[in-house]
Amino acid sequence: MPDPAPAKPRIAISACLMGEEVRYNGGHKQSRYCRGLLSDYFEFVPVCPEVAIGLGIPRQPIRLVGEASNPRALGTVDNRLDATAALAEYGREMAAKLDDVCGYIFMQKSPSCGVERVKVYREDGLPQFETGSGIYARVFCESRPSLPVEEEGRLCDPVLRENFIVRVYAYAAWQQLLAQGLSRHGLTDFHARYKYQLMASHPQQYKALGKLLGMATTASLEEVAAQYFSGLMQALKRPATRGTHANVLMHISGYLRHYLNPSDKEELRALILQYRDGIVPLVVPLTLLKHLFRLHPDRYIAQQVYLQPHPETLSLRNAI
Structure with missing residues (x-):
């Protein structure tokens, strides 16, 4: 991760x-x-x-x-x-x-x-x-x-706490990107890594930011990057809900569909729905997903910030 x-x-x-x-x-x-x-x-x-x-x-x-x-x-x-x-x-x-x-x-x-x-x-x-x-x-x-x-x-508040720490690490990652030298490839890669984190917070803004990046070939890269970062931080400011988290978890689990047997698929789906319904915390379906992706690695999923937006030892997702 x-x-x-x-x-x-x-x-x-x-x-x-x-x-x-x-x-x-x-x-x-x-x-x-x-x-x-x-x-x-x-x-x-x-x-x-x-x-x-x-x-x-x-x-x-x-x-x-x-x-x-x-x-x-x-x-x-x-x-x-x-x-x-x-x-x-x-x-x-x-x-x-x-x-x-x-x-x-x-x-x-x-x-x-x-x-x-x-x-x-x-x-x-x-x-x-x-x-x-x-x-x-x-x-x-x-x-x-x-x-x-x-x-x-x-x-x-555990939801507000996790949301704040997510934004701090996103801000730090952006500053690291700028320090390495801004490029169109770097900007596109950054957006790809934040796909599911954005979808959890603000699905509509994820699409809007993707369209904005499409302008990077004609508009000033610095101008597009500034607008992108402003939109990113505004989107992440909206705390993810159990519903949006569950939607993201379902999307990510789709990358395992060719590797899991029907009973494994049902177990994963049931845990995601239990999280959505407030029965278990987010860490439960996430832990199973991470385990399954260790068994069946996927390069695209491996780069997703959503699976580890902050150090695991902070235990922020144990309480949401």
């Missing part, structure tokens, strides 16, 4: 999640999952925008105030403290500086780092119904729209 990506892709992360005592009260919000398990697979780059712009430790807390679509980051004790412009500028600066990261894990609910659902207050101090995004996170994400981002709290 294909190697999902280079060893230890770099991921930016809110520094408090790595156990750094950078919060307003001098504390941290260490994530055992990130600092523990994920640190074995990724090189983390800790960032605390509030400390970086000089707010200090400990410090007056800030909160979002005003219109939810365009709030200000003001001090909770003295609202003359306005960190909005500084946080936004630092977001633009880091989006340019962290050009080698393949993902970003933000601290949820933070007025600087929360990606969404951050509490916004009215001028009179009462909370609003509408929520917003942290100032730094919003500007950073707008500057790097294709970069995989996630909030630490959402990584507790």
